[in-house]
Amino acid sequence: MRLLGAVLAGGESRRFGSDKALALLDGKPLIEHAIAALATQTEAVIVVGREGGIPDRPGPGLGPLGGINAAIHEAAARGFDAVLTCGCDVPALPRGLAELLAGGGYVAEMPVIGLWPATLGDHLDRWLADDNDRSVRGWANAAGLRRMMLGAPVANLNTPDDLAAFTRGPAG
Known part of the structure; x- marks a missing residue:
């Protein structure tokens, strides 16, 4: 199965207070961590919803669904079978996520993380x-897509406090 990765980066970052895609984690913007996380499980990675990437479809203001829709259509146009998505505030993904979601499904705790068949556009x-x-x-x-529970939580860095806690790690 050919998989396209897509980082959803069209949000307004209201809870973060600044462009969270550009917030630094270990000296790199969060969006670069998200791209790298998807790159380990997909053939290619695109960014959706921000300058330099592909625009939300049919336009902005639809939340993550506009980004997912654009990514699904891009996957179909480029000959991919499906697209694996995550937000720009997700610095790491579980190993084997694409296999877990094979056939189409989403992570119950964080539905922007999903594997969407290219036929759903x-x-x-x-x-x-x-x-x-x-x-x-x-x-x-x-x-009719499956809702999957993961055994361990996935980091979602919505606020500066989330980023600080993630940087400190579990030992604090």
Whole structure:
């Protein structure tokens, strides 16, 4: 199976207070950590929703679904079977995540992390065109995708405090 990786980076970073994609972790922007995490499990990686990447589809303001939709369509256009997504604030992913989500599914605790078959673009276009629930979970459930629980939590650095705690590690 050919997998495209996509970092969803179109959010407003309201909880972070500044562009969290550019916040530094170990001397590198968070977005670079997310790209590297996806690169270990996919053939290529794109950035969605920010300058230099591909735009949300059909446009901005739809939350993560706009980014996922753009990524699904990009995967289909480039001949990939599916796209594995994560947010720009996810510095690491579990090993074997793509295999765990094979066939299509999302992480229950963090639904922006998901494996979306490239055949779902038209379904998501229709979903977004109608007055449907804009949550990733709502669409994924309507599309019949599996909700997966992970054994260990995935770091999601939404605030400067989250970043500081992650940097300190469990010992504090």
